[in-house]
Amino acid sequence: MRPGAAKKAHLSRPMRGRAPLLDGMVVPTLIVLALIIGYPVVSTLMLSVQQYDLINDAAPSYVGMRNFSDIASDQIFWTAVKNTLIYTFGTVFVAAFLGAAMALMLENLNGPFGNAARAIVVSPWAVPFVVVAFLFRFIYMQKGGVLNAVLMHLGIIEAPIPWLNDSDLALPAIIVANIWTTTPFFFLLVASSLSGIPDAVLESARVDRAGTWATLYHIKLPYMRNPLVIGSLLMIIANFNDFAKVWVMTQGGPGFSTTTLVVYVYRMAFENFRLGYASALGVIWLILLLVTAALYFRLLRGRD
Amino acid sequence: MARIRMSRRVLMLSAAVFAALPAMAQDITLTFANWATAEATTRDGMEQVIARFEEANPGIRIDSQAIAFPEIGRQMVLRIRSGNPPDVAQIAGNDTFLLAASGGLQALDDYAGETLATLKPGSYAPFQTEKGLVAMPWNQAPAGFWFSRDILKGAGLDPDNPPATIEDLNAAMAKVKEAYPDIIVLGMDTTNRAFSLQSNWPWMRAFGALPIGEGATGADTPEMKAYLGWMRMLAQEGYIDPGRKIGEFRPLIAQGQVAFLWDQVLVQGVIQNASGIDDATFNAQFGVAPMPAGALGSGYSFEGGHQLVMFDKSAQKDAAWKFINYLATDEAAAKLYTVDTNRSIPPAASFADPELAASLDTPVIEAFSTSIIPTITPEPFGPDFATAATAIMAGVQEAVTSDRPIDDIAADIQSQLDR
Secondary structure, three states: OOOOHHHHHHHHHHHHOOOHHHHHOOHHHHHHHHHHHHHHHHHHHHHOOEEOEOOOOOOOEEOOOHHHHHHHOOHHHHHHHHHHHHHHHHHHHHHHHHHHHHHHHHOOOOHHHHHHHHHHHHHHHHOOHHHHHHHHHHHHOOOOOHHHHHHHHOOOOOOOOOHHHOOOOHHHHHHHHHHHHHHHHHHHHHHHHHHOOOHHHHHHHHHOOOOHHHHHHHHHHHHHHHHHHHHHHHHHHHHHOOOHHHHHHOOOOOOOOOOOHHHHHHHHHHOOOEHHHHHHHHHHHHHHHHHHHHHHHHHHHHHO | OHHHHHHHHHHHHHHHHHHHHHHHHHOEEEEEEEOOOOOHHHHHHHHHHHHHHHHHOOOEEEEEEEOOHHHHHHHHHHHHHOOOOOOEEEEEOHHHHHHHHHOOEOOOHHHHOOHHHHEOHHHHHHHEEOOEEOOEEOOEOEEEEEEEHHHHHHOOOOOOOOOOEHHHHHHHHHHHHHHOOOOEEEEOOOOOOHHHHHHHHHHHHHOOOEOOOOOOOEOOOHHHHHHHHHHHHHHHOOOOOOOOOHHHHHHHHHOOOEEEEEEEOOHHHHHHHHHOOOHHHHHHHEEEEOOOEOOOOOOOEOEOOEEEEEEOOOOOHHHHHHHHHHHHHOHHHHHHHHHOOOOOEOOEOOOOOHHHHHHOOOHHHHHHHHHHHHHEOOOOOOOOHHHHHHHHHHHHHHHHHOOOOHHHHHHHHHHHHHO
């Protein structure tokens, strides 16, 4: 075979069996995608360079990059970006670690006790996010909250702590609630990847007298890596967009200490009705997400 | 034979249907967006009033659309912009002025001309804007300073004489806290939403602060700082429970867990529904007074009543007005819904029905009518109110929940108001 012939054969292989009619059948899907994804994105991009207030009779007017320059000098926006990053990465890293640790601990636990333990670990995943938010709101309440009652009963604290009403504690408190509901996702991912490790591989490690840590590091971790990376990406996107928990628990307060980007966009769009400014925030938010996703995919491809 | 009988029946049925068609064609369906049917405590009363209206007006059917109170303003703005507003909506607070600013409301002057003469002037005056009468008052629900006589007595205070000044209040709160360390001494809404600013506005005014609105002096003023400092003191002393919406305090005061509550007239209904106590017991256990006077020598109140608006896109404006007028002025409707269900005050200046007049002759209504309603201070409602509310209430929350210097917080509020 001549040099390059193999590459040429590889490239031409998919083309050989292609039928133009079948290619055309993708078009309806593309049209639907363009309508439900493309239209809102393009519409948001167009609105982001306009001044458009819903409570104003005036038609939208082109303002160029003014919304973006206003955002650059908007302190609340930068607070929201910081809070979003802390909320997202704080949740994902801790939940991924806890989920993986629990999956490893329960890996060899079989029988009814093992099944019950797995069911308990997974159960928070089944609770709707809004219910989680209300649940933790009541747990954290300064007066009448379960957490303060337990801590005071145990003598750990003397007076109730305002978990959600302290500028320094509110965001960590919401992150804890979020970790509670996100950990089962990573537990499921890692548990399924561990069950996919061939017995022969583990058996040969045992034969080679590999210890627990060596088996974990050289065999289990490589199997867990890709599910964790993909899972983290999904959870980063989900937490970037997470509105329900923050809104129900604090509405972005006290002050702006728990205001995330999605909460800020909501306030701008549906409380202040400044759709142009909110769209510009949305564009920046989209770019941040795309950059994060691109970095993750690059990381994933590098691993492959 | 059977076939002939069948055909006759079909013919008769067809004739009946065709005879009914013109009448059916004249039927009008009015869409009515409201939160009264979305809330358990008011749903039955509202549905009964609607049924009575439909019975009295056979050609008009009401399609009641239940929307939660915090959502209704937002949904109405979006529906105006997308061209499908309802015919009539229940609305309150800044939302009324937001809808008016959006240009989607029908001015009611031509419809309400003679009716207005039968109402208390103060009930409709706030809605007479440069765009005309933008809303019809449905009920009045001003805020008062509620107190639990039992708790005051238990704390060694006079249960018939609540604090008259902020200084008296500070002293009374200290005594209540000492006697009952686990209860909420003062219930007030410190969430970050437009209603919270509406509710806190009279307190700011009591300290002489006027951060926004006509004649505004801004947020970075000694008066606003005094108010923010007082709020911080309330939190630091453990008198308030920050972060709760006003509605969350209502069942608590019914359970004897709140000493003082800054809330609207409808609290009596909530307490009685929650605890099942009769009027006499309620009056023995609870009372309401004007807000304690602040630096300016006066306390204030806010009007939190509900209004009815007609949308200019309504194709059935006469029928819509008939419905609005019925809800706002019909005495049977006022008794069933406004007084008995919503426990608020009808806007009418007088009543022909002695039973309705008697049901309003209570110590609570008396206190509101004679000493609280005269202290109502206008709110700076308008298109910018919600934005200002976000900035101001965020500052209030910061004062309440952090140690950041009050001067910095006030300056931050001002810089956000300036944006």
